[in-house]
Amino acid sequence: MKRSLRRALWAGAVVALAVAAVPMATASAAGSVTATFTKVQDWGTGHETKVTVTNGTSASVDTWRIEFDLPSGTTISTFWDADVTSSGNHYVAVKKSWAGPLAPGASFSWGYNGTGPYAAPLNCTVNGGSCSGDGTPPPTTTPPTTVSPTTTPPPTTPPPTTPPPSGDQKVVGYFAEWGVYARNYHVKNIHTSGSAAKLTHILYAFGNTAGGRCAIGDSYADYDKAYTAADSVDGVADTWDQPLRGSFNQLRKLKKMYPQLKVLWSFGGWTWSAGFTQAAQNPAAFADSCYNLVEDPRWADVFDGIDIDWEYPNACGLQCDSSGPNAFKNVISALRARFGSGALVTAAITADGTNGGKIDAADYAGAAPYLNWFMPMTYDYFGAWAAQGPTAPHSPLTSYAGIPQQGFYADAAIQKLKAKGIPANKLLLGIGFYGRGWTGVTQTAPGGTATGPAPGTYEQGVEDYKVLKNSCPATGTVAGTAYAKCGSNWWSYDTPSTIGGKMTYARNQGLGGAFFWELSGDTSNGELIGAIRGGLG
Structure with a gap:
């Protein structure tokens, strides 16, 4: 196996991905605290979501508690930078002790990975107020499930991030x-x-x-x-x-x-x-x-x-x-x-x-x-x-x-x-996190002949995933991995x-x-x- 790519002086352009945001806010006497759910990525069988809590009030917010439901078929599998508990499809996320107060105008983000495709949360509240920011709780189709505060006992030592x-x-x-x-x-x-x-x-x-x-x-x-x-x-x-x-x-x-x-x-x-x-x-x-x-x-x-x-x-x-x-x-x-x-x-x-x-x-x-x-x-x-x-x-x-x-x-x-x-x-x-490819290829399926390595940004025959996903999107799979033919170039990644x-x-x-x-x-x-x-x- 070759790994000469490890010593090549690589560089790479940053490829920005679009995100889908679902803004939600909770009411406050002077301004509001908002919680924005952002779909970072969705790969069909799972997804990643970033949740940003922003203090739009004129006073410091010592703590926050977000409650929301996820539609049937969508569950949270892992999470970070917040303590999350659940009962059925109802979730409660609270601020970690190490995070400190949220100053006026400041934001804090936590995230989770979920099973199934991305779905926007429902019935969201922050500290009991509506996430819509209008000062009233949101309409709910079913009564919210109460999550016992003893579900997650306080840690005896500071938890990892x-x-x-x-x-x-x-x-x-x-x-x-x-x-x-x-x-x-x-x-x-x-x-x-x-x-x-x-x-x-x-x-x-x-x-x-x-x-x-x-x-x-x-x-x-x-x-x-x-x-x-x-x-x-x-x-x-x-x-x-x-x-x-x-x-x-x-x-x-x-x-x-x-x-x-x-x-x-x-x-x-x-x-x-x-x-x-x-x-x-x-x-x-x-x-x-x-x-x-x-x-x-x-x-x-x-x-x-x-x-x-x-x-x-x-x-x-x-x-x-x-x-x-x-x-x-x-x-x-x-x-x-x-x-x-x-x-x-x-x-x-x-x-x-x-x-x-x-x-x-x-x-x-x-x-x-x-x-x-x-x-x-x-x-x-x-x-x-x-x-x-x-x-x-x-x-x-x-x-x-x-x-x-x-x-x-x-x-x-x-x-x-x-x-x-x-x-x-x-x-x-x-x-x-890269592909390998040939040029001079006429056959789309694996097994075709070639004339040499495909052009790469920094090394012939090698290209980053972040480039290939746009320059030569995958069109087929074989043996649990993907491949694509673009013009006369053939890549697998x-x-x-x-x-x-x-x-x-x-x-x-x-x-x-x-x-x-x-x-x-x-x-x-x-x-x-x-x-x-x-x-x-």
Whole structure:
């Protein structure tokens, strides 16, 4: 599998999505408090809604309580930044204690993912007054259901900003350090897109593995780049003399804003995996170097652990490794011993499900006790490195008639890893936030011939989802993913709909959640990550 895209200097235009708003207001003696329900996205089987509470009065509002009904067939599955209880189709949302009073003219937003298509709420009240803002309760077709105040006991400790998906399933996204250049994607975009509220973990990619040691990947992007107030997560500009700047400081600010977020520093990747060969010769020394770098006092509070992306142990990626089948297990064991039980230690691994392939080349099961989870890279199976084709989806979930290589699909990898004894809840399903494509294609269905890679904005044969959804909308599906032919170009990529299907698979398989490469490929309002979060339920 190819992942040279990880080191390309990507950039991307922001694609704005239209939203549908349902304004609602509650009466107040002087002005009103309004609650606006905004449909952020709707993927058919689910939707995401943003609710904005605005204080239009001349006095501070200490608390608010929104009550509303949802039509039959529509339910709230997950929510964030408010406490929500329900009885039947009647919902009550109240302000979290950490949110503080709502000053005159100020707004506060919370959100939820729902099942079924988006539907506007009914019978909405705020603090007992009508959401229409006319000072009278709204007409109701049925008496409102009383929700007992004891349904949600007060927490003994401050709750996280947003709960993880039900069942503690993980939503893990890569942030590419080089994205701050041509792509103009910064940590702030994780916040403004709404993605931070839906993530459980961020993987900062990549650190280097030079000389068998963990090393800085890009010191300027990592901790030296000065951010203006406009580009900073919290609107505060960096100063010339502050001890930490760059993306590390921005991640620190993001974690303060979203306390549920954990951040891991990922080392290796397609380009920087060569150093693992030397690391395997002295795993303890490698682990010690990694610990000293990740726990450097300048940024120790930023990182909650380490991620290893070795492509590939005892097999070939950009270069070949012949460290033996035990090398991966030995390196991971040393990392766990050095970082201790309280840190996260994870690994992105091959998703080659063929017999005698890359999964079989290393003792991944032997490393399982030392890892919090594995991330089999269930994408990049096929692409325009095979310039003449055949065209094929790069991220098939299942096999299909005409697949160019048996075993090159997600379910084959998942079943092989489970058969080796790796617990299902330690496996995360991988999603690509980009497509791969060919040009010179005449056949719409997969399996056609081509003349080379399709043009891409920053790399031939590769394009972000946020671009493809408009430039070449999906027209068909195969093996649980989508494809489209536009002129002579043929692309395959995941959409909110196909991601929903993949998340159903992840739930049915008992997997620990999902991860994706990478954040900047999504739309400006986090359409794909919303589908992951909503699909995991």
